[in-house]
Amino acid sequence: MATDPEFLNHALDLFSDLGRIRTGRMFGGTSLYVDDAMFAVIFGDALYMKADKPLAAEYAGAGSQPFQYDTKSGIRTIPGLTSLPDSAMDDPDEALFWARKSLIPAQKAAAKRAKSK
Template identity: 55%
Template sequence: MAVSDEVLAHALDLFAGLGPIRRGRMFSGVALYVEEDVMFAMIASSGTIYMKSDEETGARYAEAGSVPFTYTRATGTRQVTSLMSLPDSAADDPDEATEWARLSLGPARAAAEKKRAEKARKAARKAKAG
């Protein structure tokens, strides 16, 4: 099941305060990016918006009633604690949603930097081997 156009438009409206947002595929949902490669949120096929988190921000999300993204595989259900649901209180409040998104930018930037460094290492190994 894909993310509906209505749900995607609502999420883009919620986070409009962040500036230009790029979309990409993630699981069976849609990833939301700022600053080219900084994935700060994901919309699951269920329509739930999940925000990028780390240990510190995840605790703040949990205090606000957020739950981690979960999915089921043949080996069982898995939790992705680096993606926490947008608090219900922010679901229709662009100002509050943008505050949560800004909180998620720290972990999102750190994850993007880690991916960039990993790609650079792979490219360097490939160039050295080739």
């Protein structure tokens, strides 16, 4: 599902205080990066944040859901991506709160990838 340009602009506005955000393509969506750390992905009109297991639990406590998609063998869940809480979609301060939390596992993953190269 292609990313809605207006939704992408909204997400970029929400996270503008993080600094320069680079975008990329990811499985038909748009990934958001700070430096080499992918901290969020947009699929259609949904925004998913990078999360490790403890952070995913925090997101779940705020009402977030992990990214899921249908396959021939059933629904596949990607626990490392979880939706931004609805309350943060229109609150830049809350969105930044979550984005800063998501940057931690995103930066760890980026460092691990860089080390393995």
